[in-house]
Amino acid sequence: MTSVITGDIINSGQFKNPEVWLIPLKNALIKIGIEKKYWEIFRGDSFQIEVKNIYESFIISLYIKASIKTIKGLDVRMAIGIGSKNFGGNTIAESNGEAFQFSGLRLEDLKEEKVNLMIKSRFSDFDKEMNLYFKLASIAMDNWTVNSAEVAKLFYEFPNKTQEELAKLINISQDAVSKRVKRAHLDKLFELDLMFRLKLEKLIS
Numbered sequence: 001m002t003s004v005i006t007g008d009i010i011n012s013g014q015f016k017n018p019e020v021w022l023i024p025l026k027n028a029l030i031k032i033g034i035e036k037k038y039w040e041i042f043r044g045d046s047f048q049i050e051v052k053n054i055y056e057s058f059i060i061s062l063y064i065k066a067s068i069k070t071i072k073g074l075d076v077r078m079a080i081g082i083g084s085k086n087f088g089g090n091t092i093a094e095s096n097g098e099a100f101q102f103s104g105l106r107l108e109d110l111k112e113e114k115v116n117l118m119i120k121s122r123f124s125d126f127d128k129e130m131n132l133y134f135k136l137a138s139i140a141m142d143n144w145t146v147n148s149a150e151v152a153k154l155f156y157e158f159p160n161k162t163q164e165e166l167a168k169l170i171n172i173s174q175d176a177v178s179k180r181v182k183r184a185h186l187d188k189l190f191e192l193d194l195m196f197r198l199k200l201e202k203l204i205s
Helices: 019-032 054-069 098-113 124-141 146-157 163-169 174-184 186-204
Strands: 002-010 039-042 046-051 075-083 117-120
Touching: 002 054, 002 098, 019 039, 019 046, 019 054, 046 054, 046 098, 054 075, 054 117, 054 124, 054 146, 054 186, 075 098, 098 117, 117 124, 124 186, 146 163, 146 174, 146 186, 163 174, 174 186
Parallel strands: 075 117
Antiparallel strands: 002 046, 002 075, 039 046
16 A cells, blocks of 8 residues: 655746746655655646655645745645555556545545645545545645745754754744744644544554
8 A cells, every 4th residue: 555645836827937846846855755766746836756654645745835835925735645556667657556546536626625635545434534634734734924834844854853953943043933833833733643644554454
């Protein structure tokens, strides 16, 4: 079983230079540590990533969201698909299976429902529950400012650093970091990530 994240950049048409979103997107994919054969950027502002560790799929989606939203005016919609992988090609474009199909189908749902994060798997009750949580979480994430997104991004990249240490990285006070963390609702989002992992583990085991 594997997971696939399919997404596209929102508001990319407002920028003449595609490097505006390509650079943070590529940097995020590299930072996640996934081999190049397992991700692809296509049509300029769309992408697909295979995340073999299915439990990481939500937190990686959150990190990609934070990375893109550090650019003012940009956002991203993403669909997580969890399922089997029938064939693994030399590139992700050549691979197929349930996870790939689920992710692609759910992305179309996102556009129709005007939601920016959803999941599809073979577990319909799990999907229904998590998609409700994702919609609620998106109320916070969709409204991240550049500053909030920057802090969310740092928390993923440096999970063991204190708020004081993170503050030094971006030349602000620890109190400012604390306020941005609260405004970004990061504590609740990390709780959601933990719940996502636990519920998925119960289904798989």
